[in-house]
Amino acid sequence: MNLSGFSLEHKWALVTGASRGLGQGIALGLAQAGAKVICASSQPDGCIQTITAIKEAGGTALGLSADLTDESAVRQLAADALEVSGGIDILVNNGGTIFRQAAVEYPMEEWRRVIQVNVDSAFLLSQLLGKEMIAKKQGKIINIASMLSYSGGMTVPAYTASKHAIAGVTKALANEWAQYNIQVNAIAPGYFKTDNTAALQSNEIRNKEITQRIPAGYWGEPEDLQGAAVFLASKASTYVNGHILAVDGGWLAR
Numbered sequence: 205m206n207l208s209g210f211s212l213e214h215k216w217a218l219v220t221g222a223s224r225g226l227g228q229g230i231a232l233g234l235a236q237a238g239a240k241v242i243c244a245s246s247q248p249d250g251c252i253q254t255i256t257a258i259k260e261a262g263g264t265a266l267g268l269s270a271d272l273t274d275e276s277a278v279r280q281l282a283a284d285a286l287e288v289s290g291g292i293d294i295l296v297n298n299g300g301t302i303f304r305q306a307a308v309e310y311p312m313e314e315w316r317r318v319i320q321v322n323v324d325s326a327f328l329l330s331q332l333l334g335k336e337m338i339a340k341k342q343g344k345i346i347n348i349a350s351m352l353s354y355s356g357g358m359t360v361p362a363y364t365a366s367k368h369a370i371a372g373v374t375k376a377l378a379n380e381w382a383q384y385n386i387q388v389n390a391i392a393p394g395y396f397k398t399d400n401t402a403a404l405q406s407n408e409i410r411n412k413e414i415t416q417r418i419p420a421g422y423w424g425e426p427e428d429l430q431g432a433a434v435f436l437a438s439k440a441s442t443y444v445n446g447h448i449l450a451v452d453g454g455w456l457a458r
Contacts, residue, residue, distance in 0.1 A: 209438060209439045209440040210237060210434055210435065210438045210439075210440050211237060211238050211438065211439075212234055212237040212238040212239035212294070212434065212437055212438060213238035213239075214238075215238070215239045215240070215293040215294055215437070216239065216240050216241075216242065216289040216290070216291060216292050216293050216294070217231075217234045217239045217240070217241045217242065217292070217293065217294035217295070217296065217437065218241075218242045218244060218285045218289075218292050218294070218295050218296065218329075218333070219231045219234065219241060219242070219243055219244065219296040219298055220244045220245075220270075220272065220281075220296065220297055220298050220299030220325070220329070221244070221245065221298040221299030221300060222241075222243035222244055222245060222251050222254050222298070223243070223245035223246075223247070223250040223251045223253070223254060224253070224254075224398075224399065225396075225398035225399055225400070225426055226298060226348065226393060226396060226398055226426050226429055227243075227245075227254075227296075227298040227299065228251075228253070228254045228257075228426060229425070229426025229427050229428075229429055229430060230296055230298060230426070230429055230430065230433045231243050231251075231254050231258065231265070231296075232254065232257060232258060232261075232427070232430070233427070233429070233430025233431070233433050233434055234294065234296075234433060234434060234437060235258040235261065235263035235264070235265060236261065236263070236430070236434075237434045237437070237438070239263075239293075239294060239437070240263075240264040240265070240289070241258060241263070241264070241265045242265070242266055242267070242268055242285050242288065242289060242292075243255055243258075243265055243266070243267050243268075244267070244268045244269060244270060244281060244285075244299070245267070245269055245299075246269060246270070246271055246272065246299075247269055248269045249267065249269075250267070250269060251265075251267040252267070254267075255267050266288060268281055268284050268285060268288075269281075272299050272320065272321045272324075272325035273317055273320040273321055273325075275324070275328065278324075278325045278328050278329060279328070279332065281329070282328075282329055282332035282333055283332075285333070286333070286336060291336060291340065292333050292336065292337075292343075293337075293342070293343060293344065294343075294344045294345075294346070294437045295329060295330065295333050295343075295344070295345045295346070296346045296348070296433065296437075297325070297326035297329060297330065297345070297346070297347045297348060297370075298348045299321060299325060299326075300321060300322045300348065300366075300400070301317065301318055301321045301322065301400075302318065302360060302363045302400050303317070303318055303360070303362060303363070304359045304360055304403060305359055306359055307359070307361045310361055310362065314362060315361070315362040318362035318363055318366055319362060319365065319366055319369075322363070322366035322367070322369075322370065323366045323369045323370060323373070326347055326370060326373065327373055330345050330347075330373075330377055330388070333345075334377070334381060334386065337381070337384065337386050338381065338384045338386065341384050341385050341386075342384075342385045342386065343381075343384075343385075343386040343387075344386070344387050344389075344436065344437045344438075344441075345377065345386065345387070345388040345389070346389055346390065346391060346433060346436050346437060347370050347373065347374050347388070347389070347390040347391075348370070348390065348391055348393065349367055349370050349371050349374070349390040349391065349392040349393075349448050350363075350367040350370075350392055350393065351392060351393075351394055351395070351450075351452060351455060351456070352364045352367045352368075353367040353368055353370065353371040353390075353392050353448060354392070354456065370390060371390060371392075371448055374388055374389060374390040374446060374448065375446045378445045378446030379446065382445050382446075385442075387436070387441060387442065387444060387445045388445065388446065389436045389441070389444060389445065389446065389447045389448070389449065390447070390448045390449070391429060391432050391433065391436065391448075391449050391451055392448050392449065392450045392451070392452065393424065393429060393451055393452065394418065394424055394450065394451060394452025394453050394455040394456075395414050395418065395423050395424065395452070395453075395455065396423060396424040396425065396426065396428070396429075397423050397424070397425055397426075398426070401423075405423070417455060417458050418452070418453040418454060418455050418458070419453060419454030419455075419457060419458055420453030420454055421453075422453070423453075424451065424452075424453060428451065429451055432449055432451050436449065
């Protein structure tokens, strides 16, 4: 095998939640490997920074937007992505949200919102774009799981439920679609420096506890996910399916 197996030349990718953080890092990584990247966010022009960075590096990128709590908007996102690309080869379901509150007081409207964004939109985009992949008999779907796909966490019951669900959906779709040469996998990031973990980063005690448990000794940066994303999006991972790849600095091993 040679390194051409990791090339994403002539591939179109759709990355949700690509305006910043992990999604931005993944979009940049896919573009560096040769993919043409559709960067999606909840706000129109929300991915300008990501798109600019990709283009300045010589890549191809464009932006779309959709409210991931709105089923009709998610359906339109899939349709728009197919129209501008002619076919999506790689789907990265990264768009997500979190809400922190003790379970006994957790508002049901927040529960529903987190599930809609983190699970419903990922399944619907996979379903809609998966039909096209099935017709072509090839495709890559990468879901973003979490350390809370393995454990329960504290004060984030909806997020935990959503990330357990993502792990299950990943395996379910892999089982059904492997026969069509479609690989469905997930990346479970450890503790990364993003907006979602801002509360933990700013909590001196929790920050120290978390850092001490990570064998690598530091929190991840978005670019630390790029290698895993390119691998799962490329031919190099053709025989990897239904897998949840932890990129955690060794957190789970501790």
